[in-house]
Amino acid sequence: PVLRVALMGLGSYATRVAEAMQACQKAKITGLISGTPAKLKTWQGKYNVPDQNCYNYETFDAIRNNPDIDAVYVLTPNALHHDEVIRVAKTGKHVICEKPMGLNAKEGAEMVTACKAAGVKLLVGYRMHFEPNTLEIIRMRNEGAFGKIKFFQGLSGFRIGDPKQWRLNKQLAGGGSLMDIGIYSINGARYMTGEEPLWVTAQETKTDPVKFKDGVDETIQFQLGFPSGAVASCLSTYSMNYLDRFFLDGENGFAELQPATNYGPIKGRTHKGELNYPHIAHQTRQMEEMSDILLAGKQPIVPVDGGEALKDLKIIDAIYQATQTGKKVELSAL
Ligand code: NAD
Numbered sequence: 001p002v003l004r005v006a007l008m009g010l011g012s013y014a015t016r017v018a019e020a021m022q023a024c025q026k027a028k029i030t031g032l033i034s035g036t037p038a039k040l041k042t043w044q045g046k047y048n049v050p051d052q053n054c055y056n057y058e059t060f061d062a063i064r065n066n067p068d069i070d071a072v073y074v075l076t077p078n079a080l081h082h083d084e085v086i087r088v089a090k091t092g093k094h095v096i097c098e099k100p101m102g103l104n105a106k107e108g109a110e111m112v113t114a115c116k117a118a119g120v121k122l123l124v125g126y127r128m129h130f131e132p133n134t135l136e137i138i139r140m141r142n143e144g145a146f147g148k149i150k151f152f153q154g155l156s157g158f159r160i161g162d163p164k165q166w167r168l169n170k171q172l173a174g175g176g177s178l179m180d181i182g183i184y185s186i187n188g189a190r191y192m193t194g195e196e197p198l199w200v201t202a203q204e205t206k207t208d209p210v211k212f213k214d215g216v217d218e219t220i221q222f223q224l225g226f227p228s229g230a231v232a233s234c235l236s237t238y239s240m241n242y243l244d245r246f247f248l249d250g251e252n253g254f255a256e257l258q259p260a261t262n263y264g265p266i267k268g269r270t271h272k273g274e275l276n277y278p279h280i281a282h283q284t285r286q287m288e289e290m291s292d293i294l295l296a297g298k299q300p301i302v303p304v305d306g307g308e309a310l311k312d313l314k315i316i317d318a319i320y321q322a323t324q325t326g327k328k329v330e331l332s333a334l
Pocket residue numbers: 009010011012013014035075076077078080098099100125126127166172180
């Protein structure tokens with residue numbers, strides 16, 4: 001079966017997803033949602049989407065009556081995800097939502113509840129959860145190849161450009177670097193160690209308060225403590241380049257990914273040598289796998305559902321709390 005997907009929010013990431021989906025066997029674009037009529041026209045022509053499968057932000061609730069659409073992929077700015085996902089859920093269609101799923105754990109929990117109540121599945125665009133070098137490290141770790149895991153380091157950052165973009169607007173982004181890029185280190189710390197953190201400490205630094213206004217974090221360093229005693233040390237920033245590296249250290253070995261989360265090819269090595277799985281566009285792989293998850297009930301090795309994304313949002317809440325109070329935040333209720 002082929003997963004028939006409507007894309008919502010035809011911006012730069014949607015463009016990448018749409019192009020990568022051209023190589024999919026199990027997923028295809030059958031619908032479009034945009035507030036810009038001219039954009040709809042161009043995309044319709046390019047992806048062969050008929051008029052009756054095109055919607056705007058006022059009309060998309062009518063997707064409920066469209067038999068050509070199985071799932072809607074929400075690719076809008078962060079602050080819009082919550083309301084849009086809940087509206088899609090009410091149409092009875094499955095939802096795929098970009099990261100961060102919502103702005104905080106409260107929003108995330110509401111999204112998970114709404115999808116459950118509507119009987120639809122909610123997946124989040126965690127493309128690294130399908131990346132083969134990453135999965136090989138996870139397989140080796142589960143097999144005990146690294147011995148007892150002691151430490152994870154995650155470095156996630158880039159120098160952000162245009163000060164007018166939504167990513168630097170608290171209203172649309174919900175925060176700063178942590179919401180956008182630091183989330184990769186949060187999520188990575190969890191799938192690389194295979195544990196859920198018990199506590200968080202965090203420190204924020206801001207060198208440019210004009211570009212990074214109140215509520216928009218420029219740089220945050222954070223630490224996580226895990227039940228086994230393993231610890232993680234991570235950096236999230238919008239003001240430094242060349243930061244895309246994961247390092248996992250165990251008593252008997254190590255694993256490194258650099259780049260760890262960019263569009264690839266992802267490069268990995270362990271104490272046993274290089275990892276050389278061939279590169280396929282992450283979004284192609286993701287949509288093939290999500291088709292199997294949504295239509296065939298496949299269980300991915302690393303989860304990509306709303307509950308998984310909610311765990312990251314709880315950690316984001318705790319990191320922001322820790323930067324404000326300077327205190328260690330316990331996550332034992334996670
Ligand atoms: P973008 O600005 O390029 O695209 C956002 C789109 O949303 C635009 O087409 C814009 O017109 C539309 N939009 C709809 N309603 C809007 C409103 N009220 N205000 C502003 N724009 C509105 O951004 P992007 O880089 O494509 O990011 C979109 C989402 O995808 C974000 O949540 C981001 O975190 C996520 N993303 C994920 C990855 C990944 O690798 N998984 C990569 C990039 C972005």
